[in-house]
Amino acid sequence: MASTMSKRDVLHVAASGEAAKKLHKYLLDSRNDSVNLAAGVTLYHQGIDDNALEGLADPTGLTECLTVVNSLRTRIVSHLASTGQAGAHAVASAEVIAAPVATDLTMANTLANELKADFNTHLTESGVHLNNDSTNTVTAANATTLGTLETLLADIKAMNNAHVSAALTAAYVI
Numbered sequence: 001m002a003s004t005m006s007k008r009d010v011l012h013v014a015a016s017g018e019a020a021k022k023l024h025k026y027l028l029d030s031r032n033d034s035v036n037l038a039a040g041v042t043l044y045h046q047g048i049d050d051n052a053l054e055g056l057a058d059p060t061g062l063t064e065c066l067t068v069v070n071s072l073r074t075r076i077v078s079h080l081a082s083t084g085q086a087g088a089h090a091v092a093s094a095e096v097i098a099a100p101v102a103t104d105l106t107m108a109n110t111l112a113n114e115l116k117a118d119f120n121t122h123l124t125e126s127g128v129h130l131n132n133d134s135t136n137t138v139t140a141a142n143a144t145t146l147g148t149l150e151t152l153l154a155d156i157k158a159m160n161n162a163h164v165s166a167a168l169t170a171a172y173v174i
Helices: 018-029 062-081 105-123 146-165
Strands: none
Touching (some): 062 146, 105 146
């Protein structure tokens, strides 16, 4: 069933309620159109995504890196699979995190490098997002040492948080 709203309509949408449901349906019905919001905000996700990694400082040292890389693995795996009316995506991402939970520096470097590659591929994966995300690309070098791991994890964490935040979670105007 097609939506009765036109793109000329201006909607003030709360995080929940009937207006949010109507906008959600409108966005799904017009998936091939770019959805850009006032003030230059672009949505990537159709629903609320709670997979931001907040409350952890950028890691320093191996113990903190292991905590952050494994937390990012959990959050990104969950984000990639988030679908449905209340989920982040119209369809699940094809990206799969194969690296296991890290227990040492070598495993952490491997996992962080895979998270970077799969996350960056996911950002512009066809048919997954309302709009492809070319803004939140992880650009730090691959991890090969503890220092490069710390830098890469800080970048992945920041880009993941920015990416998953771009959803219908607050009052917007289209």
